[in-house]
Amino acid sequence: YQRRVRGSYIALHSQIHSSCFQNIYLAGKSITEKAVNRIVNGDTILIFKKSQLILHILLEAKAQNKEFKVVVVDSRPDLSGVSSCERLTAAGIPCSYVYINSSTYIMKKVTKVMLAADALLANGYVLGPVGTAMMGLIANTYNKPVIVCCETYKFCERVQTDSILYNELADPDSMLKTLNAEESPVAGWRESPNTRLVNLVYDTTPPALVSIVITEIAELPCSSAPVVLRRGAVKM
Amino acid sequence: VVSTQSTASFKNHEMDPFLLKKIPKDTVSRLEEFALYLRESKKERRSYVSVVKTVNVFRDLICTADWVTARELIKIIKCYCKYLPLSQSNETDVSNVVRRILKIIREENAGPEATNLADGISAFFKSDMKPSNLGRSDLQDNILNSIVELLVELDTSKSNIINMALEHIHSNERILTYGHSNTIRDFLLHGRRARDFEVIVCESGPSLQGHRMAAELSAGGIKTTVIADSAAFAIIHAVNKVIIGTHTIMADGALRAANGVHQLAMAAKYFSVPVIVCAALYKLSPTHLCSYDPDAFNKVIGPENMLNFSNAKLHSKVLISNPDFDYVPSDLIELFITNTGGHAPSYLYRIISELYHPDDYDLDNMCVETVEDEL
Numbered sequence: 001y002q003r004r005v006r007g008s009y010i011a012l013h014s015q016i017h018s019s020c021f022q023n024i025y026l027a028g029k030s031i032t033e034k035a036v037n038r039i040v041n042g043d044t045i046l047i048f049k050k051s052q053l054i055l056h057i058l059l060e061a062k063a064q065n066k067e068f069k070v071v072v073v074d075s076r077p078d079l080s081g082v083s084s085c086e087r088l089t090a091a092g093i094p095c096s097y098v099y100i101n102s103s104t105y106i107m108k109k110v111t112k113v114m115l116a117a118d119a120l121l122a123n124g125y126v127l128g129p130v131g132t133a134m135m136g137l138i139a140n141t142y143n144k145p146v147i148v149c150c151e152t153y154k155f156c157e158r159v160q161t162d163s164i165l166y167n168e169l170a171d172p173d174s175m176l177k178t179l180n181a182e183e184s185p186v187a188g189w190r191e192s193p194n195t196r197l198v199n200l201v202y203d204t205t206p207p208a209l210v211s212i213v214i215t216e217i218a219e220l221p222c223s224s225a226p227v228v229l230r231r232g233a234v235k236m
Numbered sequence: 237v238v239s240t241q242s243t244a245s246f247k248n249h250e251m252d253p254f255l256l257k258k259i260p261k262d263t264v265s266r267l268e269e270f271a272l273y274l275r276e277s278k279k280e281r282r283s284y285v286s287v288v289k290t291v292n293v294f295r296d297l298i299c300t301a302d303w304v305t306a307r308e309l310i311k312i313i314k315c316y317c318k319y320l321p322l323s324q325s326n327e328t329d330v331s332n333v334v335r336r337i338l339k340i341i342r343e344e345n346a347g348p349e350a351t352n353l354a355d356g357i358s359a360f361f362k363s364d365m366k367p368s369n370l371g372r373s374d375l376q377d378n379i380l381n382s383i384v385e386l387l388v389e390l391d392t393s394k395s396n397i398i399n400m401a402l403e404h405i406h407s408n409e410r411i412l413t414y415g416h417s418n419t420i421r422d423f424l425l426h427g428r429r430a431r432d433f434e435v436i437v438c439e440s441g442p443s444l445q446g447h448r449m450a451a452e453l454s455a456g457g458i459k460t461t462v463i464a465d466s467a468a469f470a471i472i473h474a475v476n477k478v479i480i481g482t483h484t485i486m487a488d489g490a491l492r493a494a495n496g497v498h499q500l501a502m503a504a505k506y507f508s509v510p511v512i513v514c515a516a517l518y519k520l521s522p523t524h525l526c527s528y529d530p531d532a533f534n535k536v537i538g539p540e541n542m543l544n545f546s547n548a549k550l551h552s553k554v555l556i557s558n559p560d561f562d563y564v565p566s567d568l569i570e571l572f573i574t575n576t577g578g579h580a581p582s583y584l585y586r587i588i589s590e591l592y593h594p595d596d597y598d599l600d601n602m603c604v605e606t607v608e609d610e611l
Contacts, residue, residue, distance in 0.1 A: 072554075082543065082550065097557075103499060104563075105528070185450070195451070200464070203469060
């Protein structure tokens with residue numbers, strides 16, 4: 001009996017391991033291949049903050065000797081775009097860095113926008129770090145293609161039409177961090193009954209603002225999300 | 237109408253000898269002081285303060301300079317304008333007030349039966365720079381009286397705007413605003429006296445002026461929420477209206493506003509949330525956007541608020557852009573609330589034709605009047 005238990009334990013363990021390998025690691029590689037094909041010489045690609053997958057795509061494109069520039073759009077309070085810049089410059093990719101406020105200023109010179117998703121909802125909305133929806137809107141207004149890269153394990157049966165219904169709040173005190181030594185005027189916000197700081201984590205991008213979603217099984221429009229879910233693409 | 241860039245006024249630290257001939261020495265020192273004040277203007281300089289200063293300086297100039305006809309006076313003023321750093325994008329309020337003063341001079345010279353140049357083609361061929369019947373002292377008195385009226389208008393412009401707060405703010409509304417504006421702060425505080433509503437303030441990075449605005453609003457008793465600029469799209473569908481201030485209003489109803497207002501207005505348009513701009517008419521400039529380049533329209537400032545200089549390795553490799561202003565096209569704006577009331581963006585051209593004379597749109601142009609020069 002104990003031998004059978006141990007045997008099934010080993011089988012389960014190897015099944016989990018291979019599923020992880022397939023759905024996360026290999027999926028990432030497949031998406032990278034497809035996305036790198038979309039990058040051409042002379043491109044200026046806009047990315048938003050930091051995403052392992054998008055950085056992997058850009059580094060792979062550089063390794064294939066494609067000539068392109070990257071614009072990194074960053075936003076407060078976490079400013080993760082700085083580490084994106086560091087990784088890109090280390091690989092020798094020419095970079096620009098702006099805050100999200102200036103995104104309309106630089107959008108004219110951009111050729112493609114590549115965004116990462118935290119989830120793809122069943123009604124086609126893309127859940128991403130807060131600010132993703134704004135990038136999608138501005139890119140659409142200036143007629144730039146918006147490419148969302150998302151593995152199929154991130155597809156989700158939940159539906160949502162706005163960003164507030166279901167969201168997360170991060171530490172509000174991180175919004176008080178300023179780069180110069182001055183203290184923010186709202187530093188005493190907890191004592192004041194009228195002041196609140198809200199630090200949203202996610203926002204949802206409407207499917208109309210997204211041109212294409214690159215997944216490991218295919219390159220799809222956002223509206224195909226329920227089809228992928230139905231197929232049971234995430235097989236254990 | 238082209239917004240031109242004249243670098244001559246930066247390099248030329250000596251006043252034109254023509255000017256020095258016409259103006260007594262102590263006035264010259266006051267004029268040089270004013271030019272220095274404009275050159276060294278700080279970011280938090282209140283536009284109302286500099287506008288009043290401008291009127292006083294020019295009033296001084298009109299009283300003490302050596303002129304006989306209005307034509308001579310306008311030449312002197314335009315010569316002085318070339319000496320001022322007016323082509324920096326910070327100084328549009330000063331240029332606008334100078335244009336108002338020039339319009340006053342032209343009107344007083346033309347006399348009480350003056351034709352408004354905007355009415356009718358025949359008016360284009362009438363010269364209103366003919367030497368008037370009035371001698372210098374009478375003309376000067378009339379001009380100074382009109383300038384006093386202008387000062388009263390500037391003085392009351394903010395109170396006229398904020399008195400309209402109750403017409404535009406309802407109870408239990410959620411209003412979104414961006415960054416810091418003295419006009420908007422007073423507008424909202426005035427509304428608070430009679431209505432209970434909430435305000436959401438966008439931080440407006442990298443300068444984080446929104447924090448200052450939030451502190452001032454909550455000290456005034458308004459429930460304020462501070463959000464990051466990236467969250468604007470996420471919350472704007474739950475907001476009733478967007479009320480913002482601006483640095484300049486362009487001739488077609490577009491704005492030169494704080495960095496980040498354009499994307500906010502785009503998000504508002506997407507969800508059909510009205511965008512209301514409160515600004516006094518001295519911010520209305522008869523210039524159009526001809527190029528998005530920093531030289532012609534925008535101003536790029538230092539990136540120390542974006543990325544710490546201690547990260548020198550990154551600073552040396554990465555191109556960091558920190559534009560100060562944002563261009564907001566007029567189709568994204570619903571309403572302008574000015575000291576003369578509420579106006580649609582499409583009506584501003586009419587106001588411009590009343591406030592300014594076409595020959596003054598380009599202050600670098602020394603021409604006093606196109607009609608006679610062509611004839």
